[in-house]
Amino acid sequence: MSEAAEYDPYAMPTDAIQEPPVSLWAALRKIGPGIILAGSIVGSGELLLTTSLGANHGFAFLWLILFSCVIKVFVQTELGRYAISSGKPTLGAINELPGPKFGAHWILWCWLFMMLTTIFQLGAMTGTVGQSLNLAFPKVSAEIAHRLGYVPKINGEAEGSTAGTDAMPEEDRSTYLGALIHERPESPWAVLTCFAAVGLLWSGSYRRIELITTVLVVGLTLITFTATCALPATNYPIPGSEVAKGLTFALPAAGIAAAFG
8 A cells, every 4th residue: 555545634643742841831832722722612602692691581591601611621622632642533533432323423413513503603793793893983884885875864855855856765865785884884894804804814824813812812801800800899790699599500491492592
């Protein structure tokens, strides 16, 4: 058998194995891949689902959120360790688990379905980023809509029109694109976010991705920690009794679909 046929891209050559760091600074210099992994798994569940559950159901699902955070850490850690030690990709390792197979292990089919639905979630997450940026800079989309031909109404008539037969509906005086951006002001920011992500990944620079991800993960962690510590000093402190209720392992029927959806 030729050498090319025996080549395994997932095999871990012995000369690629590095000695573990022995000092804190040396260990911190090795956390880049872990930071990127942390940034990749922080998504709509952490940023949107948990906040919506809290807004709609209070602290009832606090225990479930804490449990999922703990489980996620151990699952990600052990899968990563096994992949490194065995040289097998994660999906290949899961495919070797005991259980029924339909061409592939049933867990892999569940993973495929999850990934297909995640693609649709990416659009929702991009729109959420656009909404956040539009709230921070509301004049940008308004200016873009104006330059693309949007004509606002004044007292029920299009600006610049005259009463009577010369009056024209807004949709006739505004361009389609201008009216669209006026109705959906997050759209320009969402498009910009998509192009920025494509450009970042297209560059193929690991160092750049590591630096940006580190800033985002550290920044998000510090902001969350600071906001939590500052909350008792505001007009909306967290009562200890509410936190205790969230640790009673209750499952409100009205929120089960949202919690596990």
